[in-house]
Amino acid sequence: MGEITVSGGKNTAVAVIPAALLCNEPCTIENLPDIADVHALVDILRLLGAKVDYVAGSHMTIDASGSTGYQVDYSQTRRLRASYYLLGALLGRCGKAEVAYPGGCDFASRPIDQHLKGFQALGCQIDDRGGVVYAKTERLTGNDVFFDMVTVGGTINVMLAAARAEGTTVIYNAAKEPHIVDLANFLNSMGAKVKGAGTDVIRVRGVKELHGCTYTVIPDQIETGTLMIAAAATRGDVTIRGCIPTHMEALTAKLLEMGIKVTENDDSIRIQPQTVQRAVNVKTQVYPGFPTDLQQPMTALLCMANGTSTVSETIFEQRFKHLDELRRMGAKIKLMDRTVLIEGVEEMYGAPVTVTDLRAGAALVVAGLMAKGVTEIYETSFIDRGYERIEEKLRSLGADIRREKL
Numbered sequence: 001m002g003e004i005t006v007s008g009g010k011n012t013a014v015a016v017i018p019a020a021l022l023c024n025e026p027c028t029i030e031n032l033p034d035i036a037d038v039h040a041l042v043d044i045l046r047l048l049g050a051k052v053d054y055v056a057g058s059h060m061t062i063d064a065s066g067s068t069g070y071q072v073d074y075s076q077t078r079r080l081r082a083s084y085y086l087l088g089a090l091l092g093r094c095g096k097a098e099v100a101y102p103g104g105c106d107f108a109s110r111p112i113d114q115h116l117k118g119f120q121a122l123g124c125q126i127d128d129r130g131g132v133v134y135a136k137t138e139r140l141t142g143n144d145v146f147f148d149m150v151t152v153g154g155t156i157n158v159m160l161a162a163a164r165a166e167g168t169t170v171i172y173n174a175a176k177e178p179h180i181v182d183l184a185n186f187l188n189s190m191g192a193k194v195k196g197a198g199t200d201v202i203r204v205r206g207v208k209e210l211h212g213c214t215y216t217v218i219p220d221q222i223e224t225g226t227l228m229i230a231a232a233a234t235r236g237d238v239t240i241r242g243c244i245p246t247h248m249e250a251l252t253a254k255l256l257e258m259g260i261k262v263t264e265n266d267d268s269i270r271i272q273p274q275t276v277q278r279a280v281n282v283k284t285q286v287y288p289g290f291p292t293d294l295q296q297p298m299t300a301l302l303c304m305a306n307g308t309s310t311v312s313e314t315i316f317e318q319r320f321k322h323l324d325e326l327r328r329m330g331a332k333i334k335l336m337d338r339t340v341l342i343e344g345v346e347e348m349y350g351a352p353v354t355v356t357d358l359r360a361g362a363a364l365v366v367a368g369l370m371a372k373g374v375t376e377i378y379e380t381s382f383i384d385r386g387y388e389r390i391e392e393k394l395r396s397l398g399a400d401i402r403r404e405k406l
């Protein structure tokens with residue numbers, strides 16, 4: 001039996017930190033995860049001239065009053081996908097931004113045409129050449145923005161710019177993920193007028209100025225899910241504290257269907273796996289559906305379920321780079337179009353494997369916990385982008401896992 005506490009949300013942190021550029025007073029953000037993506041944003045904000053007081057594991061205070069920068073080059077944006085939020089934040093701050101296309105996890109083609117379409121609707125001129133987005137406007141003006149598909153990043157980016165636009169922006173077909181609601185709460189704590197976050201229509205009435213605030217980000221939904229899956233994988237009895245169980249309903253439902261006992265309390269979830277875990281069918285969807293970010297760790301768990309499972313990916317076509325690595329460990333899996341067919345096996349075995357992206361890394365950690373023998377996981381820096389000291393957390397639950405310095 002073990003207990004573990006979840007860190008603050010990665011995907012909320014990477015939106016809230018650039019959002020602090022929208023005001024000229026200090027903003028203090030608490031409960032930020034101590035991960036590489038947060039460190040990269042600290043460096044970028046400092047390069048833009050903001051004062052950042054960051055005490056990892058405690059809080060970050062951002063004072064953007066002296067910031068005059070609006071250019072971010074590829075040497076910085078390549079460090080994280082969410083660097084594209086600097087576009088919306090800088091447009092809201094000063095009406096211009098020159099930001100190189102992001103790097104980050106490269107598991108699929110990840111266009112940002114919808115973000116740019118949103119900025120254009122708000123009166124921005126966009127020039128997209130040489131791997132850099134040049135965006136500028138004389139007057140950021142609220143407007144209707146209709147997304148062609150549900151996009152988390154697009155919704156966040158337009159919210160950021162719209163917070164300081166003249167007039168009202170209405171975002172239709174908006175994403176509903178918990179971090180959208182968290183960003184709206186942060187913006188509103190700074191004096192913004194955002195309504196409807198968590199539904200598919202978000203209204204942002206732009207304001208001239210925002211003020212400083214102190215804000216605590218929500219716990220990480222995907223870390224919570226990864227730990228739930230890891231507990232199930234090891235047949236351990238684990239209580240995950242400091243989480244929001246209602247964010248986890250899609251995963252909880254699947255674990256229950258597998259025969260795993262899941263008990264929810266106000267801010268904790270207890271996993272008590274059963275010896276026999278049934279195969280299930282999973283399909284990723286936008287929130288509140290099954291999150292694509294848990295697709296890879298869930299696939300690893302199902303490799304040893306009893307029977308044949310399917311996992312269908314509907315958000316990112318090519319998010320399957322973990323499959324070859326799982327096969328090395330004895331998984332019986334076949335990819336058919338966008339669906340993984342998994343025939344549960346009784347045993348998996350340790351092997352050297354390589355991480356290709358953040359959640360593929362989580363999948364390999366889960367597989368390593370289930371496998372007999374030693375699994376060596378290479379390229380772990382992908383994992384550090386989004387999980388705070390994952391090996392220490394799992395070791396505290398009894399896992400035999402350690403980081404080797406190579």
Ligand code: EPU
Pocket residue numbers: 011014081082105109110111112113114115116149150151152153154175222292293315316317358359386
């Ligand atoms: N899309 C477009 N054009 C756009 C934007 C999106 O075609 O302009 C497509 C994408 O290619 C994809 C779909 O729309 O097929 C959804 O993409 P979305 O914009 O929602 O994803 P994202 O903003 O790039 C965020 C998270 C991801 C998470 C997805 C889906 C952040 C920083 N990233 O990405 O998180 O998988 O939403 O929930 O919030 C992760 O944490 O490992 C991660 C990749």
